[in-house]
Amino acid sequence: MAGRVRCSLALALVVVVAAAAAAVATAKLYSPADRILVNCGSATDGLDAEGRRWVADASNDTWLTDSGKSSIMAAADELEPMLPSSIPYMTARVFTMDTVYNFSVNPRDRHWIRLHFYPSSYNGLDPDDFRFSVFTSTGFTLLHNFSVYVTAKALTQAYLIREFSLPRVPEGHVSVTFSPSPMVNVTYAFVNGIEVISMPDLFNDPATMVGFADETVDVSAAAFQTMYRLNVGGAYIPPSNDSGLTRPWYDDTPFVQGPLRGLVYNAGPHFHIKYPSDVAEYAAPPELYLGGRSMGRDQRLNQNSNLTWILHVDCNFTYVVRLHFCELQLVHANQRVFDIYINNRTAQTDVDVLEMATERGVPVYKDYAVRLSNDTADEELWVAVHPSVMLRPQFYDAILNGLEVFKVNDTAGSVASPDPTPFKLLAEKELGWGVPPEFSTDNPANMASVMGGTAGGAAAAGIVAAICVVVYSNKRSKKLGGGGDSHTSAWLPLYHSHTSGKSSGHITANLAGMCRHFSFAEIKAATKNFSNDLAIGVGGFGVVYRGVVDSGMKVAVKRSNPSSEQGINEFQTEVEMLSKLRHRHLVSLIGFCEEDGEMVLVYDYMEHGTLREHLYHNGGKPTLSWRHRLDICIGAARGLHYLHTGAKYTIIHRDVKTTNILVDENWVAKVSDFGLSKSGPTTLNQSHVSTVVKGSFGYLDPEYYRRQQLTEKSDVYSFGVVLFEVLLARPALDPALPRDQVSLADYALACKRGGTLPDVVDPAIKDQIAPECLAKFADTAEKCLAENGTERPTMGDVLWNLESAMHFQDTFDAAAGRPVSALDAASSSSHLDDGSTASVNTLATSSTSHRHEACVVLEPDDVVAERATFSQLVQPTGR
Known part of the structure; x- marks a missing residue:
């Protein structure tokens, strides 16, 4: 199962590169009648990272039926760096009994209900103290006996968003009830944020039941949960680009299965999407239709293969599968005709997109319904396309532009499912659990398959991802608002x-x-x-x-x-x-x-804050040039090399990451935060220090985790992640990305070994890097991420290689007439998020100016x- 889902970027797809952004048609934005964003547990309103205003639930007495008397306003005890925004996730409303939120809404509209959860501890309550159900006044069960902590851990996600759609409510108000589950131990319910947003009726026509041509499923009066929303053949589309509906669309790559991976293509730079009268402009954003995935150019291979997507779902539910099409390449009917299969059943034959849409560049979509019974193998939903041979089209090929999957409520009005089960990766001595043989921590190969070799690798089984640490503390009785004994956090x-x-x-x-x-x-x-x-x-x-x-x-x-x-x-x-x-x-x-x-x-x-703040283009701080970044890496490497070799004993930092590399007023890099540091071996007979695992998920050395044996090579591994983070300008872990890209280390190594690393370098610096410098820098980072510590370089070797990379950069810049000295580089400009430039007086006293301090x-x-x-x-x- 895991092998089918894990994608290998080494098998790189052939991509037709085009300036698709310039081709996006101007879609008419949908303006919702209701747009309610509740910042739960907060006394003040605030803006999230996208600039949306969330209103504090404490400021509206009509939302909570008891004005909040049976709940408390709590703040998260820890700030997780992977959160997209502190709002709404750093505050929560915690419930000790059934509590109801009431919202007045437009009775003519369906509504999105989005629930936001951050599995932290609140007021001393453990994350696993929260288990609850969520019901609506319209008779639907959205969640049942739900644990945010267990689910987030299984999915290796820092936070959860659950999106539901509710049918119209003639009475003009909808209530959402949070109900703590009755358990032997006391449990609580909580929520960080609630969205109630009007949505257009996207399901006017019934969906055809696959396998039963004369049977349809009408979901106009049903509730459904969004399971998948994929931009086929394209990159992630953020909610802000979605025609006013604020829907995220994800890359489909992790779900494409089988030997035929297909060919990704994009429209030209001046292409415009033309929405027909029967397809609303908000059905999907234009960007979705400007790219797609076809089977490829090998006609003989296509005739004997399917292009297949495999999606993990829950049994005993009906699903509506929506397929989006837009012909971008061909102009005549019968040039490309294909069949559609869902779960090995024929959904539709002889599909000709041009015939359905009448012309090129016109989007269409088709809805199909499928029932997954309890005996469905592996709880999977298969979607496949295959060329139609009978009609003898000009090209034996098939295409798809977008894919959505919605779970429809059952006869009891529920869309709730059991929590996913995470892999049990701790040894028996830790938890008293048996470790399955296929995931034995004694076998490095098996551990690599689970962890992806990087303490946070690609997900397996579609929904259950690799779990790096599962540490359950003994449950202690607590009182609401009380403290309780401290414990080791068991989630990422x-x-x-x-x-x-x-x-x-x-x-x-x-x-x-x-x-x-x-x-x-x-x-x-x-x-x-x-x-x-x-x-x-x-x-x-x-x-x-x-x-x-x-x-x-x-x-x-x-x-x-x-x-x-x-x-x-x-x-x-x-x-x-x-x-x-x-x-x-x-x-x-x-x-x-x-x-x-x-x-x-x-x-x-430290005047300029953390290195991380200058890598991403959403913090308002200058984005560093490549020379600046490389110089800071060299400085940080010097600091770590000194820790490993310059003190009386080796000192292992144990928490190397971009937030712990600070930059002073002269842009000199300085390693910080030594709270987890530990002295290394004190005798020649010692090769390591045995200690419990501490660090930050995404940067954590898998060998250290596996053996609980700490060496200075654990810092080297973490620094390798830092190097790739500096190069790609993306977080060490990003749960919002496709599964094979969640872990930066996994993704960067796959790109490096597949020859596609130059394509994913941060666009802000891509044109600044000397090819020899990039090769040396990437080779160094790759060696740092070796599975076995003995195969990794020392920090001294890393420093030497980085300085060699800087030498290549100096030669390249000198040949191009660019400044090569640190002093000259001080006058360079860095681009800000708005496209303007900011003069940065940076490197006059930087690390490269002092090679022998x-x-x-x-x-x-x-x-x-x-x-x-x-x-x-x-x-x-x-x-």
Whole structure:
């Protein structure tokens, strides 16, 4: 099953490249009568990443029937970097009993109901404490005994969106009830966001039942759940590009199965889609119809093959399958005619798109219904197309442009299904579970097939993806709003595990001699009493604020969450590590505060924030040029190389990622966040340190996870992910992408080995990279991601290779007349998201300007001897 679904990008498709964006027809936007976006559990309204306004449910007493008295407003205890936006996911409404949301709606419209869930802990409640059902006043069951935590873990997704469509409600209002499931242990219900949006009636005509030509299924009065919405042969289409209906359309590549992968094609740059009178412009966005997938040019192969998509679904439901077509290449009837099969049954024969649409560039769609009984093998829905031989068309070929699958409610009015079952990847000693032989963690080949070799690989079985960590803590009884003992998070990403217990002042004596000890009054003065206006980030330890100490010195102040019982180990590790380490490419710790239960760390302020903020084109910060990115990678590699070799003992960072590489006012890269760092082997007889797995999912070394044996090569693996993230400008994990692209490491390696890596490089830098530099850089990243640590290079080798890549870039830029020195490059411009440019004074004192800087480590016994050189670091008044 897993083998059928996992796609190999090594078998690259032949793509006809065209400027499709210029060809998109201007579709008439649908304007919904109702557009209600509820930011649940929040007291304030806010905008999400797409600029949509979400209204706080606390500001509307009519939505909650009891005005919220039987629920609480809660904030997520952890911020997951993979969330598309903090709104609506960082707040939730938590329910202890059946609670109803009421919405007044236009009685003439169907409505989308979209429920947003983020499986975090809320007010100390474990994510797996939430199990519930969701009902509507119109008699439909949307979710039953549903666990967001289990489902998200099985799908390796950071958050979940469940989309339903409800028929018209003549009474003009619809209610949504959240009902905690009755269990032996106390359970709760929750929701982060609710959308109620009018939608046009997309199902005016009944769907033909496959296998029964004279039987149709009328879904006009039914509720249905969106299962799949695929842009066949095309890339992801965001909701903002969907004609006012805010539907996401996903790449179909992971679902194309069998030996015939087909040929992807696109329309020319001046092509326009012409919607006929009987096809509304909101049936699908023009971008969907401007590309497609055909069977290919081999006519003999096509006659003996099918082009097939396999989709995982639930049994005992009826599904409506909508196929979208648009002929972009041919102009006459009977040039391309084909048959359609669904679950090995003939849905329709002799389909001629030109005959249905009357001319080229006119979209059409066809609906088919299919019933999956309980004996359906593997819970799969097969869609296949095959050339029609009987009519002897000019070309033996078939096409498809779009594919949608909707689950229709059963006779009881339910579209709910059981939670998916994740793979059990932990050893018996961890959970008391038996590990299936085919997923044995003792067999590296098997583990590679599950994890994709990268701690977060391609999904298997269509819906059940590889699970990297499954750690269940012993369930503890909790009271709503209470704290409870801390536990190791069991879902992705691997959150920093904290030791419970509040700081009480006893560790100050151990740390006071290492760096400056601030009073809490000084900290509050520096941050204007932790003003929200000065907050610059949130991490596992707590909120980070911008501050000023000593009459003008800018600092970053990281405060632990005072209401939690977490972080003492990380706090002490950070102070101990950074007090002994001084290097140009490590963030400098100025001091700390440990007073009245508060734990605060004070660092040098990094003017330009994190590397990650400058890689993506949606944060408002300058997008870095290729030279800037490569220079920052070299600096970060120097910092990590120093950790591995320059200190008394090897120091393993254990959480290398782009959010932990900061950039100062001179664009010098500095490695930060040493809360998870650990000393490496202390004797020649040791090759590793045995320790529990900690880190961030997507960057995590699979060998470290598998064996729980930590080496400096674990940092090398994580840094390899960073290198590809810098090159492709996409996150280490992105659950919104097709399954074979969720893991950056998997996807980049597949592209590298398939020869398509240059095609997926960030377009903002693609034309700036010297071919030899790209080859050297990509080879280095690939070696870092070797499955076995012994096959990975050292950080010293990585640094050497990156500097070699910079040499190739220098030669290339000099030949092209571009600036090659760091000082000259300082005047270069970076493109902003709006297409304008921003002058960036960046590299005058960057890492490439200092290829041979001295590195010094201060051990406790060395502090006095080095006081003359480093007096500004150890003076109690700071620097």
